[in-house]
Amino acid sequence: MVTNNNETMQQNIFYTFSKTIEFFSISPAEAQLFAMLYLKEYPMTLDEMGQALGKSKTAIGTSIRTLSELNLVRRVWKKGIRKDLYETHHDLYSKFMKTYINNWISHTNNQKALLSDVYEQMNRTNLSEEETQLLNKLTSIIEFHQSIIDTFTTIDPKKN
Amino acid sequence: MVTNNNETMQQNIFYTFSKTIEFFSISPAEAQLFAMLYLKEYPMTLDEMGQALGKSKTAIGTSIRTLSELNLVRRVWKKGIRKDLYETHHDLYSKFMKTYINNWISHTNNQKALLSDVYEQMNRTNLSEEETQLLNKLTSIIEFHQSIIDTFTTIDPKKN
DNA sequence: TTATACGTACAGTTTAAACTGTACGTACTT
DNA sequence: AAGTACGTACAGTTTAAACTGTACGTATAA
Incomplete structure (x- = not known):
């Protein structure tokens, strides 16, 4: 410079x-x-x-x-x-961060809902080993989504 | 489904x-x-x-x-x-969120440093009205960057 | 009423990212 | 030592996003 x-x-x-x-x-x-x-x-x-x-x-x-x-x-x-x-608009932080975080949360909620639907369909007795493993993976992925939601929910975008 | x-x-x-x-x-x-x-x-x-x-x-x-x-x-x-x-790797949240947030923080810190350099060069007496306005804008933009850094710094990506 | 201004729809073009297939150098197997 | 396997460099191709220029419908001005 x-x-x-x-x-x-x-x-x-x-x-x-x-x-x-x-x-x-x-x-x-x-x-x-x-x-x-x-x-x-x-x-x-x-x-x-x-x-x-x-x-x-x-x-x-x-x-x-x-x-x-x-x-x-x-x-x-x-x-x-x-x-x-x-x-x-002039309130930079509020405009950008609020929209950004809302996008994250709504998208991740949608994805989590889809995955939970799959979980409900799969979660029954008499699963094969393969199905059990897939269900375990699915559980981890759903938890991953929930953690993302928790994370972004804790941010307070009203601060500026 | x-x-x-x-x-x-x-x-x-x-x-x-x-x-x-x-x-x-x-x-x-x-x-x-x-x-x-x-x-x-x-x-x-x-x-x-x-x-x-x-x-x-x-x-x-x-x-x-x-x-x-x-x-x-x-x-x-x-x-x-x-x-x-x-x-x-299997620790999804830690891997993804940690990297992601670190990218945000390091990038935003770099940008803020560049902008602060410009601020130091501009910040003197006898500014024209135009320069004063630009300096005010620059101050807002730097504050925006600081707010982003503050926000992502508060997130604890070690949670999983 | 006619002419002009304006934003946008649309078709075509450009650009950058993502891709494929080939060839090469290195490592491994026979 | 020769042949094969492997990952990657490389050149060329494909794809999707971003762009341009033209034309159109609507609004405004003369």
């Missing part, structure tokens, strides 16, 4: 921040869009975002739709502007 | 389990390899794994190398067998 130039520092912040966002299972394009939008002080149009990132309006449309569905950005109305405007 | 057939149930367990493994930022191919290997009761060769998953030995070689680097599987020696044999 040898440069003092504002533009380069902003680029470094943007890039570093976007890499962290990627860790929340967000695609590089979406992460960069969010990071760039967060660093701007004003809501942007699809054209502006496309120009800032060097991408087509279609690609921006797709990415902003995903970010919007993830509740990370919101539409903004501004008088006299007919283009769609978007800005980011 | 309407079928009682053993093979189908094993397939359901395999598939459901592999989908959960993918959530740990492990690729579908690697997740499926791990899930299949975990459900087997014996160490397997590259050929056997390739045949079981319907993939080439090269693809298996690549995937097993990654799983090995992640410390999720280990090489096994068996007298009289010259082929490489691999089996999974």
Whole structure:
């Protein structure tokens, strides 16, 4: 980090921040869009975002739709502007971590339910050795799922 | 879930389990390899794994190398067998969650350090309004990183 | 009413990851 | 020593995700 130039520092912040966002299972394009939008002080149009990132309006449309569905950005109305405007939510931790943990918990609960269904079907008397072993494996896998759920349930994403 | 057939149930367990493994930022191919290997009761060769998953030995070689680097599987020696044999580690929660959380913490620490470097370079007197705003944004982003680290540090992955 | 702006659907293209098949070097067996 | 087995390097192929450019329907402005 040898440069003092504002533009380069902003680029470094943007890039570093976007890499962290990627860790929340967000695609590089979406992460960069969010990071760039967060660093701007004003809501942007699809054209502006496309120009800032060097991408087509279609690609921006797709990415902003995903970010919007993830509740990370919101539409903004501004008088006299007919283009769609978007800005980011500002409570980073709450937005990212809450969604991320909820995804983990709901997915893992779904998987655990499926596995428990299989367990109920298999769990009877007169099992072969092979079936008993499979049932034991299944028990371990279900416990694994429960441990994941327990872990993420203990995190308090309301903290910010 | 309407079928009682053993093979189908094993397939359901395999598939459901592999989908959960993918959530740990492990690729579908690697997740499926791990899930299949975990459900087997014996160490397997590259050929056997390739045949079981319907993939080439090269693809298996690549995937097993990654799983090995992640410390999720280990090489096994068996007298009289010259082929490489691999089996999974059995402590699922510890292996997956520990690695996963360590990745989060180390990555986020690295990013935070980079951002703090930028902060030290920017933090001086006589800042323009633009620079002040960028510095404020940077402060929020650094706090975001710290919150992530705090969150994952509180998780105890030794539980199983 | 006509022309223009806008976002998005759509078809096609590009890119990167994942894959296959071949060939090679090394180890093992005969 | 020669032949075979084995894992992996390598080049090429396939696949799915991400992208572009065009066209369309709707809304807005003139």
